[in-house]
Structures are given as structure tokens and as C-alpha cells.
Amino acid sequence: MIDFQIDPSRYRHWRLAFDGPIATLTMDVDPDGGLFEGCELKMNSYDLGVDIELADAVQRLRFEHPEVRTVILRSGKEGVFSAGANIRMLAKATHGHKVNFCKFTNETRLAIEDACDNSGQRWLAAVSGSAAGGGYELAMAAEHIMLVDDRRSGVALPELPLLAVLPGTGGLTRLTDKRMVRRDRADVFCSTEEGVRGRRAVDWRLVDEVVPPSSWEAKLRERALALAEKSDRPVDAKGVVLAPLQRTLSDDGNVYTHVRATFDRGQRRAELTVRGPGEVSGLDWALLLARELDDAILHLRLNEPTLGLIVLRSEGDPAAVLAADEELEARKDDWLVREIRLYWKRVLKRLDMTSRSLIALIEPGSCFAGTLAELLFAADRSVMFAGTRSSDNRGPATIALSALNFGAYPMGNGLTRVATRFLGEPDSFARARECVGEPLEAEDAEAAGLVTLAYDDTDWSDEVRLMLEERASFSPDALTAMEANLRFAGPETMESRIFGRLTAWQNWVFQRPSAVGAEGSLKRYGSGLRPNYDTERV
């Protein structure tokens, strides 16, 4: 099992050091600490385990260290920044693991960019030695890249000439869309195994500055302090410790305090139930639920590939969710509230990007309001119970919107889920805005276009059962591809282009004979034999 829970006391690959507003995160990968046996992580190459620690560090820096305004990202190894994703791991891993590895590392890079853009915590990549492939992609996630101007330091994306695959973590898109490298230069760069160093790296916009070795440390500190100056993070706030999650993992499901995941392997389905505020409420509830939900989603992605359908449910009092939302909205300028909102934004995007069918069921006793209503809009379909059950004395299910549905949680395309939903229906969008705070029963929710379908007690069981069974009967791959298209209407951003265009092409390449065939590049890497390529273009 791949576990996404970690803490700094158990890091094998990273070191964190703090100096006032500046944190230094040092990558020093333990070659023997790889997830896969026989894959030695030489030269700061990495696998998913290394990135899980990085993602944890990114997260803790934000929540536990409000005082940190600049994060210096550097290497603890002499002569190499990072050699990128470990190639033997890529050769050994299943297609599904490769795809999910790339997805997760991308999300970690986006979390770094989110910290720079929205959280006042700016990342500075200090590239000394070679930053190749994923190593350079990691540097590109930072706001500013400094490169030592010596003969052995440089940046490269050697995947195409060396391995016949694409940079797996958004590299091509960050080149063209973030760093806005001229496309013919990007073409030359991406097909030059040894990469680019020195002045040319600046001229080509690949790094932001080159610095002579003699003034390296001084310049680094100067830049870090200059970046810190621009931050709006509080000076004397106290961080929030991200305590270990309380959870019980088993073959039948995972139980957290506010999330319950139950697995039905026969039906290839997971049911994910989130619980509204109770003993834990307000901000504490919002943060804890985000953490538990994030872990539950990641667990399903990596450890349960055959559970192709996630049924989303909720339990609790919608009014209590709306009360938490009110606090999240009223105090949004507070650094911690900002972090919680940004975290929910990222968790919801993680759900959007999860290649499982998502069907939300809204029943009496549920609490899909405000922040939790986002789950309905992230779902491929939502089905609402109309009226009450004869055997149940609870009132009819309702859903409700809050102010947070209209700006706090944009999708990767830059729009809110409600706005994306109603791209073709401006009137419906306007009506949705008007009904903020109002509990809507099934008939009204359906008329407002906020749920897909509604059934009453007579039809509910049969219709829902048939829908879930039908979904499970479709080709999992075809669903993956369809959902990757239908979920993201409207505009595209660098982020959505990475997960859409780039990821799809990369997934394609990752199963072509030239890369993964018996004589392909990944299999033959390091063997002394040249790979055999399929010579036909498509």
C-alpha cells in the first residue's frame, strides 16, 4: 500500500531548515529509500515516495509556518540538483502507476505555484549542478530560478532524445505557457540531451538569472529576502500543527473521523461519505475534513485501481455547514482561513482530476450545502431523493449554496464549478446566485439545474441501482477519457492544459511500443542496446 501520510520526523529524502522568514528545503534523496525494489534513487532522482514527502513539506510550510515567506529549494548533493524521475522505476511501473505518479507530482508542483501566487509563500529554486527532466520541472514550479554559472550546472529536458517519452510533470506546458519560451527554442531545448547552461539559459527564458559561484550564497540570500519583503503573511501568528490523521485502513474500507470510505469490490465501487460539523465544527471541521478527504481520494487513486466508481454521500446538518462557510467567508483575510480555503480548492481539484466516475447521491439526512455542494458539481452526475422515505422520519433532503460556491474554489480552468456548469445557461447561473443560503428540495434543485435527476421513494432504489450497475459495466478506459473531456468545459489555463493536452499525450506515449515495448527506450535504457522505434508517424 502507498501511504500519503508522512511527517518531517520520518522524511528520508528532504531536510527542512528555518531561519526567520526563510525556509530552506534541501533535496537529498536516499538512494536506498525507493518505493520499488531494485530502483536505486541515484543523483536525486525520485519516485512517488520522494514526492509524497515533498507534498507534505509544501503543506506543512503553509499551515505550520505562517512566518515563512520564502522557501529556498536546493540540492544536498554535490554536482546535481536533481536527475528527475527515476528511470528504472518508470520502466518497472504499470501504466496506471506512471499515470498517477505524473498526476500527483503535477499536483505537488501546482501546490507550490498556489503558495507563490495566493499564499504569500514564494519559492526560489537554487539550481546548482544539473537539473534534468523532472528536476528542471521541479525548479520550474518555483517563482524564480537561479542557476550557478559554472560548467556543470544547467537545465535540461532530455526525455525525448534519451527516453522517447515526454517530460511527465507539466514541463512542456510550463515552458511555453509559464516561462513563455519561444516555441522553436523550446523545440531545440527539448531535443538537446545535455540541455542549456549559463547565459543562454537566461536569454532563452529557461531560468531567471545566472550567478557566478563566488557570489552564489550571498545572492541567494539577497533574493530570498527580497521575495520575502513582498509577502503579506503575518509576522507573529502561530502555526497550526497538522497532527496525524486518525484512521483505520482495511480491505473493506477506510474510516476517518469525518470521512468513511467503504469498498464494494464485486460492484467495483467505493462509497465515500463525508460528515458535516458536529463536535468538531467551524474552521477545525473544515480543515480536518479537507485533510481526510484528500487522503481518502489519494488512497483510492493509487491503491484501489479497480474501484472505478466513487459514490459521494454526506451526513449531517446543512445549516452547520453553512455556518462554517460563513466563518470561512467572513474571516477570509485571516492567513489561516485563507489557507483552509485554498486547501479546499486544491482538494476539490484533486477530485476533478481523479479518473473515477463520480456519482453523488443526495438523500434525507445529507448536508450538501456550500463547500460540500461543490462535491455535487465535481460529480459527473448527482441524483436527489425527492420527498421522504416511508421508513424514515427525517425531512426531505435539501441542498443549498453559499457565497463560497461563487469564487472560493475555482476549477483548474479558472472558473467556479457553478459557472462552468452553466456556461450555456446564463439565466440559470443568475438564479443560482440568487438562491444562496436557501435550502432547495429536489424539485426546486432539479428545476434550478443544480442536480442531474430526482427520484422519489417509488423509483429511487431501482433507478439508482441500475445507474450504478450500468456505469460499472462500461469500459474503465473509455470513461477515463470521456470524463477528462466533459469535466472541463470552457476556458483553459496552464493548469488545465497540463492535465488535458499534455497529460493525454503523455499517457499515449507511455503505452507506445517505442517507449514501453520489449525493445523500447524505457526497457533498453542502461542496457547498452539502442531502442528500436516504430518508424511510422500517426
Place this chain on the structure above:
Amino acid sequence: MIDFQIDPSRYRHWRLAFDGPIATLTMDVDPDGGLFEGCELKMNSYDLGVDIELADAVQRLRFEHPEVRTVILRSGKEGVFSAGANIRMLAKATHGHKVNFCKFTNETRLAIEDACDNSGQRWLAAVSGSAAGGGYELAMAAEHIMLVDDRRSGVALPELPLLAVLPGTGGLTRLTDKRMVRRDRADVFCSTEEGVRGRRAVDWRLVDEVVPPSSWEAKLRERALALAEKSDRPVDAKGVVLAPLQRTLSDDGNVYTHVRATFDRGQRRAELTVRGPGEVSGLDWALLLARELDDAILHLRLNEPTLGLIVLRSEGDPAAVLAADEELEARKDDWLVREIRLYWKRVLKRLDMTSRSLIALIEPGSCFAGTLAELLFAADRSVMFAGTRSSDNRGPATIALSALNFGAYPMGNGLTRVATRFLGEPDSFARARECVGEPLEAEDAEAAGLVTLAYDDTDWSDEVRLMLEERASFSPDALTAMEANLRFAGPETMESRIFGRLTAWQNWVFQRPSAVGAEGSLKRYGSGLRPNYDTERV
């Protein structure tokens, strides 16, 4: 060999009829007229050959029929509009053929949309019977879709439930981005084999109106005339007949009057040389060259998959090209000039979308000016000869821009190639605008960022040879994927999303075992056996 040249006298699958401003294009596929043996084209299902005729009709309607303002697209078969792409053909075709088939059909749909949006020739889809899969995708290319309100007429995208693949011709993106169907409804629609008919098809935005059978023909004519009213096409202009191209096709290359394609199979390379105006000049030259270049590109795509590298060259007088451009710019409101410009726009986009490495060589005697300079910006790299050759008394090579480089030929992303090139360099963009009409020698062209590299006589031969050999040594698939990303920086449009996100996912699905494996859906279709799906999600 697949030939893209055809004319109405040889159509097997379509009928054209004219009635003043209204043309009627009737799809009536000859079941025995398929490209692949054993693939009977039942129920107006189609293969590439059917679409080549359609593309020809779209083209001739624009050039040969200035009087046509509305095109009614309908079926000549009882009870079926079109069953979409032929499934046996998809099961038999190579991966490369499927990919290129989908690309070409998409381009044909885009040409229909270009006619509606820019050419004053509006398409009206008259759906009577079932429009399924590619049949509905074809209807979606029209500006307005009318559906007969009877029990057997409806629209469907049954690919996912029926075949475990995606709609191959932009369907998912047109649903969300063009017709702006709500995503959960799109999800239901795309997983419902039988599709949607009647009123619900309008409510879900799948068609624009439903019409009772009794008033069908009258309503159709009424709508066609109403659309024609809005057109700005000339009333009494004379069309231009698209005469058969003069060409000689051989195993060593294809020779046209203004395009020469030579094939070097050992080096897996095609050299494509375009000739500037001479005896044929001005508008005649512009139209003829566009037609020849279009045919040459399509030939390479479908018939020469192992020629992975296209070297672009030109011969002629840059001043004569700029003179043609001046006419194209000065008379741009003329219907024919508009058509020629729009055609060049489409041909250049065809080149952008061609999955071959494109390297432009600019040598003494070349004429990469204005419209032909677009070839340099469509190329992955351009290399310019600096100075003169000792053995050659021609002056140094120059390139030049014209007004047409700044608006006439937008890429699929909606920006011009120059604007896309300089997304990160606004100063370079401004400088490029200033040098319109000015011949630039290598040093200046390189400094202006308009070419990738320049070499003088000393280095040219070796450097160019090494570059071409190196390119040919890379994995063709990895190049396809890299080029599909680096060529399209900046914004995305419906069109770029179709070719980027959707196409890539579709290519991925088209090689997954669930679709194309021995027990996959395409192999088992019609066998009575259920396909076996890989149950893991990625």
C-alpha cells in the same frame, strides 16, 4: 494510395442540388463504395473516402458557388441520418489510419464551421432518422440543427457504451464548448446508447429545434431562406471552377506546378518546395499554391507515414510574393479574395496539425515572404543561410513579413503565428510589426527572433545535415507528442481543444486493450460476444 482529389462527377456518396441561394447536400452512402474491402458502409456510415467527397463538396460550394448562402445537409436514406464512422473499418484500420481519419474528418467539420462563421455560407443540418456517433458530430458542425419530432429520429453519441471509444470527430468538445450542454447532461447523453429525441433534445441543447413531420419540409425551407437572408455573399458573382490539379505522383515524390515533394526514404524525410509567383501570379497563384500544398500535405499524412520529417523550402522572388499579398490585402472584401485567404488559413492549420517534424530551410533563391513566411512560423525550427555561397551568384537569402502575417491566418488557438511565437516577448512582436515589407538577411532575421538559427557557408552543410539526421533518429511517437504540445502555446479555443485534449485522449483510448485488444470492443463488435474490459482505472 488514398487520393484526396475528387470532383462531383465521381461522387459515390453525396448528391448536390442547387436552388438559387440554397444548396442541398444529400448524404447517400454507397454501401459498396468503401475504402476497405469487407467494410460495407451500411446506414450512411462512413469511412475516409466518404469524407474526402464531403470535404470536396464543402470546398466547391465556397469557390464555385458564390450564390449559395445556405447549405442544407440531409440524408438520402429512409429512417437514418447517419450511423457515423463505420465500425468494421475502425476495427480493421491501423492506429495511424484511425488517428489520421479522425484528424481529417475534424478538419472537414471545421471547414463547415469556417464557412458558416466567415464565408456567409450557412449550414443547416436536417436530421430525419437517427444521427448517431459521427452522424451527430457531422450535424453538430452545422450552425443550426433541426430534428424531426417522430419516434425514430434522434441524436446519440453511443461510442462509449457501444464501442468503448470516444466520439472521434470532436463530438465531446462540441457538446461542451459549442452547444454548451450542461456537463452532467452531456455525461448522461454520452452514456445512453439510444440517445435523445424530441423535446428533450432541445431542452438539453442537443438540437436547435424539433419539427413535426407534417411541417418538416416547409419549415426547413423557411429556416434555410432565413439563414440565407443574413449572408453577405454576392448576388451575381461568377464562381471559380476548381480544375483538376496537374500533378505527377511517383514513389520518389510528387510534382505539381508550384509544389515539389521529393522523398528520401533512407533518411525518412520529405522535401517540400513551394514556388513563388511566375507565369501564374497574384490571386491565381495564391489559390493554386494553396490547393497544391493542401494535397501534398494530405498525401504525406495518409500515404507516407514513415517520412517523419518534412523539410520546407521555397524558390522564387520574395517581391512577387509580397505583391500577391498586397492584392490579397487590398481586395480582402471581395468574396473570392476572402475565400482564398480563408483557404490559406485552413491549409496552414492543416500543416500545424500534421504530425511530422517541420524544419524550414531558408537559402539564397528562396521566397519566404508574407504568406510564405507563415511556413517558417508553422515549422518547428527554421534555419537560415547567412551570406552567399561561393558557387552561387544569387544574393543572400532574405525573409520578409507582410500585413497578412498579422491577422489573415490565425492558428487554431485564435492567435497569429507571429503573436504565438512572441507570447513572452512583446518587444519582439512590436519590432516584427515595424519591419513589414522589409527584406531581412540572416543576421537581422535571427536578431529579430524570426528564425531559429543562422549558419554561413562554412557551417551550413554540416550543421543542417546533423540536425536532420538527429531529428530522424528520435522516436517518431515522442516527436508527435512533443510537437502537439510545443506548437500550441497560449489560449485554447474549441478547435484547439478538439485537436489537443480530445484527440490525445482518443488516441490513447484507440490503443488500449479494452478497445483494440483481441477481446476488445472493436474486435468483438457484432460477434455476439461481449468485450472484455481491463478493469483498472489509470
